[in-house]
Structure formats: structure tokens, C-alpha cells
Amino acid sequence: MSGHHGPLVVTVPTEELRAALAPIAGTEVTVWDLSGPPPRADLDLVVVPYMAAPTVLTALRGLRPLVVQSQSIGYEGVSTVLPDGHVFCNAAGVHEASTAELAVGLMIASQRRLPTLLRAQAEHRWAHAESPALADSKVIVVGQGGVGRAVVGRLKPFEVDVLRVATHGRVDADGVVRAVGELPALLPDADIVVLAVPLNPSTAALVDREFLAAMKPAALLVNVARGGVVVTADLVDAVRAGRVRAALDVVDPEPLPPEHALWGLEGVILTPHVGGHSAAMHPRVVALLRRQLDALAGGAPPHNIVIPARP
Structure with a gap:
């Protein structure tokens, strides 16, 4: 040219x-x-x-x-x-670095109960208690594009067992990548599931009632992908039932209406789509x-x- x-x-x-x-x-x-x-x-x-x-x-x-x-x-x-x-x-x-940074921050905040501890701070209460940990947990990262790879890279120093999932299974220089079709068999063993996929016809409503029911009890769902990857009503039901916890930078609908149930659910951390905005x-x-x-x-x-x- x-x-x-x-x-x-x-x-x-x-x-x-x-x-x-x-x-x-x-x-x-x-x-x-x-x-x-x-x-x-x-x-x-x-x-x-x-x-x-x-x-x-x-x-x-x-x-x-x-x-x-x-x-x-x-x-x-x-x-x-x-x-x-x-x-x-x-x-x-x-945006990959900043989004991955927030994803790890959301994991730490939820696992170490930071919202609960901050509420206790505001009430001048010394709320000492054991919490889940990021260390020694099993983390599934769904999506191996730029954001997913950045999340995996930042998790390496945290002594976690990371399982990578993409549309198609393969073996690369870093080991095995599992296919998304294998998720039903993988979810019951995962402490944390991170969503880092684009929104397209194959990923829309990927996380539905069946997906959430297959997750380990009290496991954490982290979404830094797009809100439409998750069926919001199904997630609300699963959190209310105590099945899962959630840390969400993206939601559907977005912005989230003030009266939406997600705002007040115990076990949910919400950030307003700021993953890349640093x-x-x-x-x-x-x-x-x-x-x-x-x-x-x-x-x-x-x-x-x-x-x-x-x-």
C-alpha cells in the first residue's frame, strides 16, 4: 500500500x-x-x-x-x-492489565470478606473471624483472550490451582486448555469461576440456572466480561438461596437500576464497569x-x- x-x-x-x-x-x-x-x-x-x-x-x-x-x-x-x-x-x-487487576481485586475482596469488615469498621466493631482464601483455591478462568490470559498471569503468584477454559480445548506452551463444553464436569470442584469472554451468540446466557447449580456450594462467580454472559435473574436466585457468591464489574441490565435486587444481596460485590477505566x-x-x-x-x-x- x-x-x-x-x-x-x-x-x-x-x-x-x-x-x-x-x-x-x-x-x-x-x-x-x-x-x-x-x-x-x-x-x-x-x-x-x-x-x-x-x-x-x-x-x-x-x-x-x-x-x-x-x-x-x-x-x-x-x-x-x-x-x-x-x-x-x-x-x-x-484494558487487559487493568481489567485483570480488578478481577484479582474482586477475588481477594470477596474471599477475605472485605465488605463485611469495612461495614464493621464503620460501626467501630472488631469483627475478627476466619475467611476463605485465594491461596490454595481452585480457579477456573473462562476465556483465554487478552483479558483471560492477563488474569491467569496475575494469579500465578497467589498459589492457586488455575484451570484455563476456552471455546476449544488444546495444549499450548503453558499446558492444557479445557473446552467450554467440559464446564459442567469442572464446575463442582472450583472455588472461583472467572468470566473473561466476549459477548457473542455462543457466550450469551452462558451462566444460567444449570451452570450455577453445577458450581461448588458457596463458590464465587467473578464477571469482568459482559453482563449478558450471565442470566441475571438466575444469579439473583442462586445468591438468595446461598448457592453462590458473586463479584461483578458488569451486569445486565447496565447501568443497574437503583431498585434492582443485586444491589442489596449479601454475598455480592458490585463495581460499575470500571475494569479498564484506570x-x-x-x-x-x-x-x-x-x-x-x-x-x-x-x-x-x-x-x-x-x-x-x-x-
């Missing part, structure tokens, strides 16, 4: 990103959050607002083919609204955008293409 002729025309959703990219030679950077009409017609790269609904992409209709850059890893629902001709790239490499995000997004601009300027294919251009 030949190099790009003339300056690259880029839109970003925030002034912070504009300031980070504006000094790059050969680029013209404008702030546009995809609300309202585009600032100009000759765009080369459009950066989507973080956590925006896919429907914002309808603002790209009528524009010449361009590269659309997400700030998220997941891209469910995008293909149905992305106008033809545009290439869609996700933010693989940006101080590490901005510099990693900027680094990804710089790589994209280098590729476009040199006539190379964009990085992280997850939806190629449709004619």
Missing part, C-alpha cells in the same frame, strides 16, 4: 486526546464526540467516545470510507450499525492511536481490525 498523501484528518471525543495527538506532524486533530454532524467530510480516523453505545456510529453515514477506532475491547452490536465502507478497530492492548487507560489509548496514525501514514493496514470494511 502506498503512503497517505496530505495530512491525516482525525477526530477524537475529548480535548485531552486532542492535546495528546495534536503535536504529531502530518495530522489535523479535531474534537468530535459523534453528536451532531461531522466537523468536516474528509476524515481519515474517527475515535469513538469511551463506553458510547454503538448507535453513535450512525453519525458516520455519508462519510467516505475511514477507520473507526474504539476505546474498548468489546464490540458487540457494532456490526449492525456501522455504515458500509468503514473499518472498525478495537482497543486490544489497552489511570493506565489514557496513555495506552494514546500509544494505540499513535500506532494507528503511523500505519495510516505509511499506507499499512490499521491495527486491531475486528470488523473489516463492507463494500
Whole structure:
């Protein structure tokens, strides 16, 4: 491919990103959050607002083919609204470390009863008691994409028995990866089950009543994937019955309505979809955008293409 002729025309959703990219030679950077009409017609790269609904992409209709850059890893629902001709790239490499960090934090917080201890602190009570541990537990990590691999890597120093599960079973440099179809036989022995899969037709409602019934009594379900991977009503029933505990960064529906039962259930920790939203995000997004601009300027294919251009 030949190099790009003339300056690259880029839109970003925030002034912070504009300031980070504006000094790059050969680029013209404008702030546009995809609300309202585009600032100009000759765009080369459009950066989507973080956590925006896919429907914002309808603002790209009528524009010449361009590269659309997400700030998220997941891209469910995008293909149905992305106008033809545009290439869609996700933010693989940006959020995996922070999301895995939160997953481990949720495991520790739930196993070591931190919510209970913090409530006792607020009441000035010395609530000494034994708790479950992360050490010596058996942890199933479902999903071996970037986030799942990052979770496994961070669990290694914690002296746990990690079992990796993916769509298809295989053997790699780190050992055996079990197939998702084997989960019914694996769940009864696991102390913790971590969900780190994309949301797609094969994973939607993966964790249902039968899945939860197969889990070890009082086991912990950690979801840093997508809320739709879990049937929420079934999870509520299982937690109420004392069958399982849960630590959730994502839920369905999202955001969770104030009156929803999950808020008040004993044994549930909720965080508001902040897995990737740490101080590490901005510099990693900027680094990804710089790589994209280098590729476009040199006539190379964009990085992280997850939806190629449709004619």
C-alpha cells in the first residue's frame, strides 16, 4: 500500500486526546464526540467516545470510507450499525492489565470478606473471624483472550490451582486448555469461576440456572466480561438461596437500576464497569492511536481490525 498523501484528518471525543495527538506532524486533530454532524467530510480516523453505545456510529453515514477506532475491547452490536465502507478497530492492548487487576481485586475482596469488615469498621466493631482464601483455591478462568490470559498471569503468584477454559480445548506452551463444553464436569470442584469472554451468540446466557447449580456450594462467580454472559435473574436466585457468591464489574441490565435486587444481596460485590477505566487507560489509548496514525501514514493496514470494511 502506498503512503497517505496530505495530512491525516482525525477526530477524537475529548480535548485531552486532542492535546495528546495534536503535536504529531502530518495530522489535523479535531474534537468530535459523534453528536451532531461531522466537523468536516474528509476524515481519515474517527475515535469513538469511551463506553458510547454503538448507535453513535450512525453519525458516520455519508462519510467516505475511514477507520473507526474504539476505546474498548468489546464490540458487540457494532456490526449492525456501522455504515458500509468503514473499518472498525478495537482497543486490544489497552484494558487487559487493568481489567485483570480488578478481577484479582474482586477475588481477594470477596474471599477475605472485605465488605463485611469495612461495614464493621464503620460501626467501630472488631469483627475478627476466619475467611476463605485465594491461596490454595481452585480457579477456573473462562476465556483465554487478552483479558483471560492477563488474569491467569496475575494469579500465578497467589498459589492457586488455575484451570484455563476456552471455546476449544488444546495444549499450548503453558499446558492444557479445557473446552467450554467440559464446564459442567469442572464446575463442582472450583472455588472461583472467572468470566473473561466476549459477548457473542455462543457466550450469551452462558451462566444460567444449570451452570450455577453445577458450581461448588458457596463458590464465587467473578464477571469482568459482559453482563449478558450471565442470566441475571438466575444469579439473583442462586445468591438468595446461598448457592453462590458473586463479584461483578458488569451486569445486565447496565447501568443497574437503583431498585434492582443485586444491589442489596449479601454475598455480592458490585463495581460499575470500571475494569479498564484506570489511570493506565489514557496513555495506552494514546500509544494505540499513535500506532494507528503511523500505519495510516505509511499506507499499512490499521491495527486491531475486528470488523473489516463492507463494500
